[in-house]
Amino acid sequence: MLIIPAENAVNWKRPPWVTLGLMLTCLLVFLFYQGGDSQKLEQAVSQYLESELQSLEAPVYEDYLQRQIRFEGAQDRVYELQQFQELRDDNEQFWLAVNLLMDREFYQYLQENQSVIWSAGDRARWNEQRTPIEDRFIQRLSSFELGLVPSELSLYTLITYQFLHGGWGHIIGNLVFLFLLGFTVEKALGPARYLVAYLLCGALSGLVFTAFSSGSPVPLVGASGSISGLMGMYVAIYGLQKIRFFYFLGVYFNYFRAPALAMLPVWLGKEIYDYWFAGATGIAYMAHAGGLIAGAGLVWMLGRSWLQVREEFFEPEAEEQDARFTNGYAQAMASLGRMEFDLARRQFEALREHYPDRPILLEHLYRLAKLRPDLPEYRDRTRELMNDAMARRQPEQMIEVWQDYLGKGECHQPLSAEDHNRVLFTSLKQQDLKAAEKAFERLRSTGEEVLTAEACRLLVEEFEKRQMAPKARHYRQLLQA
Incomplete structure (x- = not known):
């Protein structure tokens, strides 16, 4: 029976480069370095028989x-x-x-x-x-040059053995599992920490294998200890959160959901059982068990410091986010259709907390606030929408929102001098002199002398540049008053 986690899909817009690099390294080592083993063995057999x-x-x-x-x-x-x-x-x-x-x-x-x-x-x-x-x-x-030989343990072979394999079946199986587990753990930890954790799990797995095979001259090769470390890290990252697992039994396969950590004792128990009762299969069960413990242990011990999972890991993929947004947006619009304005406002606010980059949500909140122009919320939403319009380089919308507020909300909750001053600057840039003069009058009414004087100078310069002498004279007189 085979059970593997299957919670995530690969985001090919952000490929798992380290996982793909590890796979390529194993393949190149197998083809170009280990490829000479068959010739060496044939020569050994030939001389042996002679x-x-x-x-x-x-x-x-x-x-x-x-x-x-x-x-x-x-x-x-x-x-x-x-x-x-x-x-x-x-x-x-x-x-x-x-x-x-x-x-x-x-x-x-x-x-x-x-x-x-x-x-x-x-x-x-x-x-x-x-x-x-x-x-x-x-x-x-x-396998003897760079494999892990328990009777001749050396530090460098704790790393190099992870990239050697015993045949095509061995390497293909390991590369499949490396990919299935690696892209998720790499996304969770980030490329650099993922690579270090992968190699460290392999080294610790090799040490456990050596402890249970002390004095053995049989070399250990393969990435399965490191991959078991990925399995341990995978379930430790998700903890008690329920995730999907794929299982294969004979010719039957299916999915089930279970708390991630619930599978760790199952996997660990299977490896230990096989070590004692499966016989000579050539499989390094204790290396697998060591990798599982190492992977989970690293996340538990260092998960709040060096091996901390990135916050964006638990965020849904773009497609899933779009589906959630569409569903939530439809519910909020349905509330609007039923004239349940308070409920719709709460729904749009909840959506905006999760999707702050969607301007349509602010526009809906602005329109809902405009239903009660006597309340401060309308002024606050107006400012937000004005700022948003400027951030998205839509000055015309900013001016339009400001003018709309003057007619409905200014008498209840006046805008500040800074608000009117920003509209004045924007209007001058857009060469909308009528809006600029209107903004100046509103600014002047606030009593902010410094801002009013500066705005007056700008208007004088603008009208002089346009050779509109009466207008320039008017604002010069105001400035001198």
Whole structure:
């Protein structure tokens, strides 16, 4: 059974560049760096067969497997023993050699027990011929050069192993899950913090794997530990919020909704159960468990500081916002149609809190306020609409709103001198001298001498420039008065 979160869709207007970069890096490493592994392995097998080392190792290997099954209870190795015996019976020398060369625990067993297994002559021959194969070919395979080997742990391999993979099936599966989880976590954390958190989860996952495989010579490769970290971060980011999960069972698949954190113990329990009971599958279950714990733990410990989720992450996408706005706007307009003006006002105000960049909402609020010109709300909405008109470079609307207010609201709640002064400046820029003179009269009536004098000078200059001497003389006299 497979369960993965499926709450978000990719916004290709803002692509997840770091996630795509990680995917591309893994693919390029697999193609151009790991691509030489097959040739190295073929050379190793060729030299191995030429040295006839299988005649020394094959009998020991069969006995080694039987001992593990009989005395150590490794029932998962029964299939390996049967497969080895079939290869031997079918004289499949190439694949026999591959099995003997790549079973790293068996090679470690030979090194530790060679004095018991072989005579002095066979032992000398084995060391003489097997060591060069190891040094020249096996240890130069990508999984040994940059993979995470628990018995030889180094800091740099905690990072490099995350970009190596064991085959096409392995890398394709990991890249699919990296994309499905990565674009959401990258959106939540931001590119830089996401990249650091991804690599850190992979490193912590590798340390957990090493702790449970201490002394093992088998290398760990793959991004699955880091991806498990993304899963842990994903559910920790959403917390108890219900989100969608996709599940696949056999040929049946569907979606369900559940609190995000509810899935963490399910995933973690599955990995731990498989570690103890699934047998030798080649899957690093404890690396997955370590990644889950690391991802969730990082968000919980650092979620209010360095790893804080960006506020815009929880905002709906543009399409969803448009749908919500349309629905809310329709409800408010329906209230207007029923003449439920107080309800409509509250609905438009609620919409404006969420969509402050939609000028139509302010216009509706202005018209509703105009129904009661005796109240201060009408003056306040008038100022807001005048400011909005100027911000959107619509001076004609600003002047029109001002003139409308003079006829309905000025007698109840007068505008300030600054309001009239802004209209005067705007009118002069628009060469609307009639509105400018009207604004001057309103400004003059407020008693603000400094603003009135400055406005008077502007009018004198404007009328002189237009050679309208009587008008210029009139305002000069006012200025001198």
